[in-house]
Amino acid sequence: MTCTDCARLRTYCAGVARAKRAAYRDDAYWGRPVPGYGDPAARIFILGLAPAAHGANRTGRVFTGDGRGGSGDFLMGALHRAGLANIATSQTADDGLQLHGVFVGAAARCAPPANKPTPDEVAACRRHLAAEIAALPDLRVMVALGKIAWDAWLAFVGGHTPLPRPRPAFGHRAVAQLAAPGARGPERLTLVGCFHPSRQNTHTGRVTPAMYDALFAQASELADASARQGTGTGEQGTARRQSAAMRLP
Ligand code: SF4
Secondary structure (H helix, E strand, C coil), rough: CCCCCCCCHHHEEEHHHHCCCCCCCCCCCCCHHHHEEEEECCCEEEEECCCCCCCCCHHHCCCCCCCCCHHHHHHHHHHHHCCCCCCCCCCCCCCCCCCCCCEEECCCCCCHHHHHCCHHHHHHHHHHHHHHHHCCCCEEEEECCHHHHHHHHHHHHHCCCCCCCCCCCCCCEEEEECCCCCHHHHHHCEEEEEECHHHHHCCCCCCCCHHHHHHHHHHHHHHHHHHCCCCCCCHHHHHCCCCEEECCC
16 A cells, blocks of 8 residues: 655655664565555454554564564464464464454554654544445454554544543453444444553563453454344445455555
8 A cells, every 4th residue: 555644654664664674684674554454354353553663564464573472473372362363473474374353453554663653643544444444344343452542443433423421441451332332333343452462561471461362352252242232234244255364455
């Protein structure tokens, strides 16, 4: 995909792709906006913050190439244990990874300096998030990785419908229903908070595999419960399932 709405991010991503990290000097960096990745019949959307400069900005796939034991491996390990991914690592874009019932995207599609997109950059990227959500009619649960992703989703939904007051507070395994049953827009998704799988969190024990296992069990149960209630737009979407994985433009 091509998008140049955020000049600061485009300049940074292109610069990183030219300079490269020594360990990856033989790699052809992606260096462009990174689209979401996953199952076109996904029931669970996992929303990250933004690509890593030498991870997804290098490989071109979200949460991919963060180094052994990095956030991609941690996340994919949890999805694999939950039966939502066919492999437990995420190092290269040609590794054969298939996600089952899950789609992974980011609040901002371009790697930001210091891993921090500005609020304006996240807001600018909402139109791409909207396109991904619209193309996934079976979605029932939104898992926000970190508070910025949580806030980004609330801001996105707030553009469609009034949000509950007080605003739902972020926390690991915090759950928020943003609309009454029967809602048809993105507000229909059950929002679940999840601490980010950054090395800073996983290597300090703030985030553990057990915490992720509990969270994805919870997310799957919430998706099941939503399906039993018949909320969402998804019944027709399953018939449109095309392949085990898709990347949106
Ligand atoms: S962050 Fe999103 S809106 Fe901004 S340049 Fe990248 S793709 Fe475009």
